[in-house]
């Protein structure tokens with residue numbers, strides 16, 4: 001026999017059910033944010049149609065729970081996928097499900113333990129070199145690619161460790177023989193490029209690779225290898241970035257000015273990247289990048 005309750009009992013029960021549903025959705029969002037579940041797993045569960053908290057979660061909430069996807073990027077993704085702002089995961093049409101599935105597959109990788117190619121780029125003096133050196137020294141499981149460059153070595157730089165220092169003829173040969181995964185002229189001065197061989201060998205062996213290169217190079221890598229993860233390193237503020245550039249003292253005032261002009265253009269490109277990491281603290285920023293590489297931390 002169906003139960004008949006006085007209206008206020010129904011209202012209380014409905015309010016309690018709404019609170020329980022909200023809590024369950026919040027738990028789902030937390031599990032994605034702390035990476036104990038992937039967003040794709042949540043979506044697949046919703047699409048099995050059992051009506052749990054996964055299916056009543058809004059797509060916007062699911063996407064913003066994914067580490068590195070803020071509200072602005074999530075809105076951009078939804079627009080690209082043709083999903084209206086208020087849509088719930090369980091209420092998506094077949095085509096929307098296919099598009100969201102493909103997006104999450106690419107974003108989260110088929111397996112979280114798979115070796116990854118991560119590209120770290122960002123404006124001048126944000127600390128790219130400092131963060132990647134910290135990773136090289138503390139996370140031996142990551143291969144930090146050594147670039148070839150036509151610039152002269154600075155005092156203390158070692159050929160083969162910091163860069164392969166080559167002349168223009170050798171750089172031309174590397175390009176002609178397709179030995180570079182990407183290359184670019186940086187700050188209108190010298191050419192820099194990533195040797196393809198060591199990157200391919202490391203990925204084939206299941207090791208993750210980190211490239212610390214400029215933004216033009218990052219774009220080329222994404223075109224050649226769409227599964228690469230692009231990370232944009234951000235300064236805590238513009239003023240702090242200027243302080244770091246000036247404090248480093250390796251460029252003349254004219255060169256600093258030129259780099260700051262380039263930095264404005266580069267900062268405008270941050271939305272092209274998959275993740276943004278703020279370099280307020282070197283060890284913390286490095287850990288965030290390493291998490292994206294999906295390698296176990298050094299003990």
Ligand SMILES: Nc1nc2c(ncn2[C@@H]2O[C@H](COP(=O)(O)OP(=O)(O)O)[C@@H](O)[C@H]2O)c(=O)[nH]1
Pocket residue numbers: 125128129147148151182183184186192193194212213214215216217218
């Ligand atoms: N495209 C590309 N850029 C690179 C490569 N290696 C280094 N760079 C970039 O070249 C720029 C200048 O590097 P560097 O001469 O070491 O100067 P610093 O970064 O100012 O200390 C930086 O933005 C690097 O990220 C590379 O292999 N390819």
Ligand SMILES: Nc1ncnc2c1ncn2[C@@H]1O[C@H](COP(=O)(O)OP(=O)(O)O)[C@@H](O)[C@H]1O
Pocket residue numbers: 123124125126127128129130131244245247248279280281282
């Ligand atoms: N998190 C940080 N806090 C304070 N200073 C930093 C931080 N990261 C880097 N720096 C300093 O900022 C300057 C620029 O860093 P660097 O790694 O040379 O930048 P990039 O390689 O991006 O040009 C250096 O003097 C470095 O010691």
